[in-house]
Amino acid sequence: MATPADINRHEEVAPDKASSAALTALCLLLALNLLNFIDRYILPGTQPLIQAEFKVSDQAMGALTTALFITYMCTAPLTGWLGDRFRRKPLIVVGAVLWSLATLFTYFVHDYWTLYFRHALVGVGEATFTIFxxxxxxxYFPARDRNRVLSIFYLAIPVGAALGYLIGGQLGERYGWRTPFFVGAIPGLLVAAAYWIWAKEPVRGGAEGHASEVKPSREEMWRNSAGLFRNAGFLCATLGMAMLVFAMGGISTWMPTFLHRFAGMGVGKAGTVLGAITVADGLLGTAIGGWVAQMWLKRDHRALYLVSAWSMILTLPLAALVFFGPAKWSVAALAGAEFFLFLNTGPLNAAIVNSVGAEVRSTAIAVNLFLIHMLGDTFSPQIIGAISGWATKNGGLRTGLGLTLVTMVVSAVLLFAGARFAPRLEAEQKPL
Structure with missing residues (x-):
């Protein structure tokens, strides 16, 4: 009778046999990430409609995103520990099924607090997939290739967000705000089934050349986890990302409402315009940012951090023009700001995974996700909503969104500092 260890050895894919398995896994994971962000951004696309039906404040609507990320953060440490000890394939499938079912459940929601519970449950599912x-x-891929591959993987963010805005705004305006959630949920269940059938588990650490099937002891895991907080490259990248996520979380949640209120757009048009900008800028910005970083890496090992820092600096003036400039310039300025904001998507995520060893990578990603959401988008939509309510005489939502300019500056400073600790990728990745 086969033991669990025998099954693991049978299903794991060695690096020299991984090319087709790697491509299959990357395509399926890209599809799941796309659906993940579609489901997440349907809510902002339908937000004015939901707010009108339930008659709740801006702060209450922002609290929905807070609920998602609180459960996300609370689940992340456990899932990170599981990912460093057990096969990731079943954990990825469970997470995808859970968030898809929670999205489907929204179709049957008829009061604010049920919607709040539903949105919180989505965070549990996302905390598994996005870590593993x-x-x-x-x-599957060595350190020098990860910037390029992760740039491809994270193209799902702008495309998924754009489709979420579009599906939410257009279907919501025509058929009611519940319909988009039903439409968004079904594909996730189908792709999760495909991943279970066709994806293989790679050998842990195989891309670094020190593959091992031996599970670390509890003492080793504690030591490796504690080492993350002495890893300056990891901490600077994580805290810089946290400040970026504060800004992006607040802007992505409130921008459809901002365009509705200040640019005079209908709910459907706001979702369509924002979706078009997000998908165009996301594809171009993520691709160009990944390409620039890849070229820069050939002569400077700090490139992943530097591209990410300059991305923040270049976004600042255009974002200020969106929030405080004339309404007629808001769409053009938003297009420019989002382009520069997306430049860091692949490089910054690659910097984080390259800064740690394979034996603690799932835990490191879990710690990263915990910190970026605790300090970032868990509270930023609610804070911006609260400022919007308090500062009605001074622009309301404009003033709230202005807070994100401060966090962009802090992000740039942290990322420039982190460049000093960037690992040299020519050398073999070392354990913490």
């Missing part, structure tokens, strides 16, 4: 997917990809 980058770790699995990193076991």
């Amino acid at each position: 997917a980058p770790a699995v990809i990193s076991d």
Whole structure:
């Protein structure tokens, strides 16, 4: 009778046999990430309609995103521990099924607090997939290739967000705000089934050349986890990302409402315009940012951090023009700001996974996700909503969104500082 260890050895894919398995896994994980962000951004696309039906404040609507990320953060440490000890494939499938079912459940919601509970439950599912997917990809591809591969993987963010805005705004305006959630949920269940059938588990650490099937002891895991907080490259990248996520979380949640209120757009048009900008800028910005970083890496090992820092600096003036400039310039300025904001998507995520060893990578991603959401988008939509309510005489939502300019500056400073600790990728990745 086969033991669990025998099954693991049978299903794991060695690095020299991984090319087709790696491509299959990357395509399926990309599809799941796309659906993940579609489901997440349907809510902002339908937000004015939901707010009108339930008659709740801006702060209450922002609290929905807070609920998602609180459960996300609370689940992340456990899932990170599981990912460093057990096969990631079943954990990825469970997470995808859970968030898809929670999205489907929204179709039957008829009061604010049920919607609040539903949105919180989505965070549990996302906290599994978003931790394990980058770790699995990193076991298929070596450090020098991860910026390029992760840039491809994270193209799902702008495309998924754009489709979420579009599906939410257009279907919500025509058929009611519940319909988009039903439409968004079904594909996730189908792709999760496909991943279960066709994806293989890569050998842990295979891309670094020190593959091992031996599970670390509890003492080793504690030591490796504690080492993360002495790893300056990891901490600077994580805290810089946290400040970025504060800004992006607040802007992505409130921008459809901002365009509705200040640019005079209908709900459907706001979702369509924002979706078009997000998908165009996301594809171009993520691709160009990944390409620039890849070229820069050939002569400077700090490139992943530097591209990410300059991305923040270049975004600042255009974002200020969106929030405080004339309404007629808001769309053009938003297009420019989002382009520069997306430049860091691949490089910054690659910097994080490259800064740690394979034996602690799932835990590191879990710690990263915990910190970026605790300090970032868990509270930023609610804070911006609260400022909007308090500062009605001074622009309301404009003033709230202005807070994100401060966090962009802090992000740039942290990332420039982190460049000093960037690992040299020519050398073999060392354990913490």
